[in-house]
Amino acid sequence: MKNLFLIIKREFINKVRNKSFIVMTILGPVLILGMSALIAFLTKMNDAEVKKIAIHDANKYIIAQFENDKHTEYVDLSAMPFDMAKEQASQSYKALLYVPQVDSVQQVVEAVQYISDDSPSLETIFSIERKINDVVTKSNIEKLHIDYKKIDEAKANSELKVLKFSGENTLKGINEIKIAIGSLFGYLIMMFIVIYGNYVMRSVIEEKTNRIIEIIISSVKPFDLMMGKIIGNSLAGIIQFGIWAICGLAIMFAAHSLLGSSPQIDQAQGMIDAMQQQSPNSFDKLNLYIDEILKLPIITLLVSFVVFFTGGYFLYSSLYAAIGAAVDNETDSQQFLMPIIMPLMLGVYVGFFTVMNDPHGTIATIFSFIPFTSPIVMLMRIPFGVPMWQIITSMVLLIATFFGVVWFAAKIYRVGILMYGKKPTWKEIYKWLKY
Secondary structure, three states: OOHHHHHHHHHHHHHOHHHHHHHHHHHHHHHHHHHHHHHHHHHHHHOOOOEEEEEEOOOOOOOHHHOOOEEEEEEEOHHHHHHOOOHHHHHOOOOEEEEEOOOOHHHHHHHEEEEOOOOOOOOHHHHHHHHHHHHHHHHHHHHOOOOHHHHHHHOOOOOOOOOOOOEEEOOOOOHHHHHHHHHHHHHHHHHHHHHHHHHHHHHHHHHHHOOHHHOOOOOOOOOHHHHHHHHHHHHHHHHHHHHHHHHHHHHHHHHHHOOOOOOOHHHHHHHHHHHHHOHHHHHHHHHHHHHHHHOOOOHHHHHHHHHHHHHHHHHHHHHHHHHHHOOOOOEEEEEEEHHHHHHHHHHHHHHHHOOOHOOOOOOHHHHOOOOOHHHHHHHHHHHHHHHHHHHHHHHHHHHHHHHHHHHHHHHHHHHHOOOOOOHHHOHHHHHHHOO
16 A cells, blocks of 8 residues: 555656646646637627628519628629629629529529529528528418418417426526536546546556566556556646636636726626616526526535546546556557547437437436446436436446456556567457456
8 A cells, every 4th residue: 555655646746747737737727718719709700700692683573581681791783784793793792692584483492593602501591591482482472362461460479388297487498508517527527537548548658668667566566556657647637627727716706806897897787787677587587597507406416526537537547557558659559549438439429419308318327327438428417307326326336347447457457567569459458367
């Protein structure tokens, strides 16, 4: 046990004193803020960009339907010949919407053309098709001598009320909020496993390549060495994430202090108060959303995050350490990394495409018990309300699997750590398990 603590201390100190670790710890929050600011800036630029689309409507059937909005400006070139309009549109406009001479408005559906060197987005296509369909549909209704205004007035706008069997109100869209919270925790676990699992593997490969490992294992058991590397690197990673979290909170509080009493904030607050007086129902819904979020099993989610975070990291890091011991360089490790990464990717896939639609379904439940996917899938399910026995069972299976995997990984580590000059195969690694 004494040797284990010494190895943990050595790995931890070597990691935190590394220049790249220090630089990334300092620059990490800056890079995240910079990326967030860049995404916000690019999004704002994209929203501010106005597309100019020319329209040549020979019969003036649809031109009235196309009104300018904040994203698109329509220019009528119907007065000039088509060839001239096409040439001008190719030079000065994003595209040309061309409606040739037709006998009736019903023929516009098949005759209309969108001419552009750039492929239009689906949103643009659907928007134009919707406008044209509205024109033709209205014409068809009038052709049947039906008053279109009466049909428009008769249209109903239903709003589905969502309730629980207990009679308690719930809200539309709350599932998306729950899946976002669960996904955040699951994504953090996946990133931590991939990043710091690779650190463990690289550390083993480096010591093996430098032949330092031969000196170390003369006085330390291979199992203690492997566990020391896993725990030491995990502690360094936790401290790094902790520093990032503290920096993030400090930046938020600083921004609130600097901007809290600004005229813009006061003006925004005044607008909110005015909106509340005009439409109190919207703010009632906002309060309901806040109440629903506060009803989430936050304590259970946080405790589960710590347990699944620790168990998932140790489970995968033991495999990373075994791979590092089996190979001589990172290039040889690629053939063994894919089977490790695949369960993580599968967990993310199941979480996003299954848990969101049916959090208590058979597939989501099964994968929340499988130890290699449970750290991600179970955390995505917990915000939806998971029975405590399922959470405890999943934790027990994860911990039990960890001890089993560590036992196998230690056998591979013990043999592979002294193997040099030969690329290992799956068959050879299987033989090592029998030694």
